[in-house]
Amino acid sequence: MRDETSKQKGMAIHNEARGFMDTLIVTENVSKVFNPGMPDEMKAITDVSLEINKGEFVVLKGPSGSGKTSLLGLIGCMSRPTAGRILINGRDVAKLPERFLTMIRRKEFGFIFQQFNLIKGVSVLENVMLPLFPTDAMISDIKNRAEGILEKLNILHKKDFKVQRLSGGEQQRVAISRALINEPEAVLADEPTAHLDTKLSEDLIRIMQELNQEGKTIIIASHDPLVYEKPFINKLVEMRDGIVKEVTAR
């Protein structure tokens, strides 16, 4: 218990020392409508303005359908907003051509999907290396980097296994490894504990905390109290019906 409190205090000091006021992501009146003008038109988020600083641990909290996954996707440059601006390191990405969005996605973000979205039939190692395939990095360098990350997450011994043969917790670690291969500035996770038991969920949160302590910005969309009730979270963004209800900075 004392260790936990000390750790949290240490983190707070650490974050302040790092110049916590560097803004990484800014959304200005961002809205997203799926299938506009169609009978199945859906307003996922409406008029969301948010600031996320470098090194923060942010949780987007809300029930299913609150828009947190959509907001995460917009922040992660997976889709474009219907209205509004999104600034990543001061650069408006909403109107960028697709290849620049992809470059930002590759360089700035590591994404952990709710379903993990690992490619079946492909080995653990290859899945982790995939984000760097379309770069000019040497295959040997990518492989070394991937093996280093897998070792850190205690899954290196299964590097040649096909991912569908892994357990849920193992797949989760592979997904995290893949998100880290490109040394991103921010790690985005969409409902990462949705398919995990309590122990595995705690493992995941611990890994996220460690990454945050290393300086990475963590943004998690989750409705799991195991996630959003953690004391080391810097910012809790509460969403409902596509609107930000409350932002609690700790």
Place this chain on the structure above:
Amino acid sequence: MERHKKILEYTLSSLFRRRYKNLALIAVFGIVVTVLSSILFLTHSLKSEALYVLDGSPELIVQKVSGGRNDLIPLDYMRRIQVIPGIGHVVPRYWGYYYDSLTGGNYTILGIDQDVKELKLLDGRVPTGNGECALGKGVSDARFAGIGGELVLTDSRGMAVSSRVVGVFTSESDLLANDLILINKDEVRSLFGMPPDKATDLDVGVYNTSEVSNIAQKIKRLLPDTRPITKNEIIRTYDTVFNWRSGMILTMFFGAIIAFCILAWDKATGLSADEKQEIGILKAIGWETSDILEMKFWEGVIISLTAFLTGIIIAYAHVYFFGAFLLAPALMGWSVLFPPFRLMPYLDLYQITVLLFLTVIPYVASTIIPAWKSAITDPDVIMRG
């Protein structure tokens, strides 16, 4: 370069993951290419062989026609043709077809002059008198008669005529001489019961080959019951026959081509849910649209080129090693009788290139285009399904 290598490597592993589907595609694609290229090889080889044969044939052959059919030509016609200006030589030819009931083969029996001393492509020697013959390889094999052996034929009176084999044509001369029997021209007349004042046809030489058609017309006017045949007419006939027959075959297989196109389009356009998901994931983790399309390009090229090359190789073997047994009866017609002969391999790069463009490129396009639709969609949309 490194990037392209890695994308290619991933493509190969992706193809291996869906190996059963891809093998089926390669098999179907390959069969169609095999059939199409077999037709092209066979018709091209036959035409080329025929043209090679015709290269050494007379510029003008004069036959007598009676009731619309060939008849023996009187030797007196030589004298009348010889006076036409521009005529070089007029030589009677003695030859005919002989059906051998023993082997079921049709042979060509050609009479030669005694002053022919040697022939290229002949092992042994030219027959110099009665009772000697030279055989084509096909005849020699069919009748088990090599140099020093005996060949017995039945003449027009039903009498057996025996000849000693003094020469056998080499295998390089298959189309020219495979079914040929060379004997003294007097023996030809006696074998077929030809009157002494008649010949099979006349070999007419002209000084100026560009005047062949004019001279042929003059001969026709002078001798209305004759049929002058120029070398060019024969070449055109071969062309027409093979083009017609190959066209017939192509028409028959047009249905197969259409079916293949439908299959390829169906397979390529209907990206499976797995494939769409994979594209979405790759985009989400940082692959650009151009990377996805490059991957699909390699996928299309590998499958189609593999199928194309396999089809070409099988077609080559089918035509040149196995005698085109699937197509020969339709394309070669009556000539598919003993003795068989081996076609000389001919490869027309132009035709192969055309076939390549007609098969590989459309397939690659039908692989890339549906993938393009998924590749340009936001990964968020694809992954939501």
